Amino acid sequence: MARKVIVAGNWKMNKTASEGVALVEALKPLVADVCECCAEVVVCPTFTTLSAVVEACKGSNVKVGAQNVHWAESGAFTGEISAAMLKEAGVEYVIIGHSERRQYFGETDATVNSRLKAAVAAGLKPIVCIGETLEEREGNKTEAVLGKQLEDGLKDLDSATVGAMVLAYEPVWAIGTGKTATPEMAQETHAFIRSKVAELFGKEAAENVRIQYGGSMKPENAEELVRQADIDGGLIGGAALKADSFAALVKNAIKGAGC
Numbered sequence: 301m302a303r304k305v306i307v308a309g310n311w312k313m314n315k316t317a318s319e320g321v322a323l324v325e326a327l328k329p330l331v332a333d334v335c336e337c338c339a340e341v342v343v344c345p346t347f348t349t350l351s352a353v354v355e356a357c358k359g360s361n362v363k364v365g366a367q368n369v370h371w372a373e374s375g376a377f378t379g380e381i382s383a384a385m386l387k388e389a390g391v392e393y394v395i396i397g398h399s400e401r402r403q404y405f406g407e408t409d410a411t412v413n414s415r416l417k418a419a420v421a422a423g424l425k426p427i428v429c430i431g432e433t434l435e436e437r438e439g440n441k442t443e444a445v446l447g448k449q450l451e452d453g454l455k456d457l458d459s460a461t462v463g464a465m466v467l468a469y470e471p472v473w474a475i476g477t478g479k480t481a482t483p484e485m486a487q488e489t490h491a492f493i494r495s496k497v498a499e500l501f502g503k504e505a506a507e508n509v510r511i512q513y514g515g516s517m518k519p520e521n522a523e524e525l526v527r528q529a530d531i532d533g534g535l536i537g538g539a540a541l542k543a544d545s546f547a548a549l550v551k552n553a554i555k556g557a558g559c
């Protein structure tokens with residue numbers, strides 16, 4: 301069975317609750333004809349905007365994700381949020397290990413792994429981000445870096461869990477820079493990621509896991525990227541902050557998937 305496209309908007313630290321609701325209200329009619337049988341549309345607001353956006357998305361085909369989750373059930377972790385809190389807020393997906401978390405907030409593969417286990421245990425659907433820096437790519441270390449992020453980040457998970465999850469390949473040098481990996485370059489890396497998942501978790505998990513591309517993805521390049529055999533959608537920053545560009549991107553991604 302073909303993998304279902306998943307396009308997720310990562311709003312990062314943008315949009316107050318009222319701005320987020322306005323975005324979603326504008327987005328809903330634009331993507332109302334997107335069949336859930338071929339694509340999932342997800343928006344990932346900040347914590348304070350989540351509840352209002354969950355409410356606004358009710359009865360539509362737009363799903364909601366968070367941008368982070370802590371590994372503990374509760375306790376003295378100022379500024380963090382638990383999986384149960386997200387579940388109760390009506391959240392379905394959660395982004396884990398975004399490169400900005402790794403770069404600015406000390407996130408490591410070990411913390412990614414802990415957060416991932418907590419998310420899975422609570423029934424949240426994780427979107428786990430991996431990616432290399434420009435220096436690592438230029439030093440021919442891309443596969444070694446991604447391989448280690450997968451080995452350590454997904455440690456101890458079972459094959460079924462990995463098959464059901466979403467990975468987001470986001471080359472750090474392409475995020476917010478306007479520099480997109482070419483479709484061929486992205487495909488080559490996605491194929492490597494899938495082969496690494498096969499090595500670690502078996503063929504079925506590798507065939508089922510959805511791998512999004514992220515990094516300056518926009519309406520203009522979405523179709524070509526998603527046309528690649530191992531690219532199953534996108535994790536979108538800048539182009540997700542406006543309803544029309546995000547909707548256009550979703551439609552073009554679906555075209556690329558031939559759905």
Ligand code: PGA
Nearest residue numbers: 475476515516536537538
């Ligand atoms: P961008 O961000 O689309 O603005 O490059 C993508 C991301 O960081 O998820």
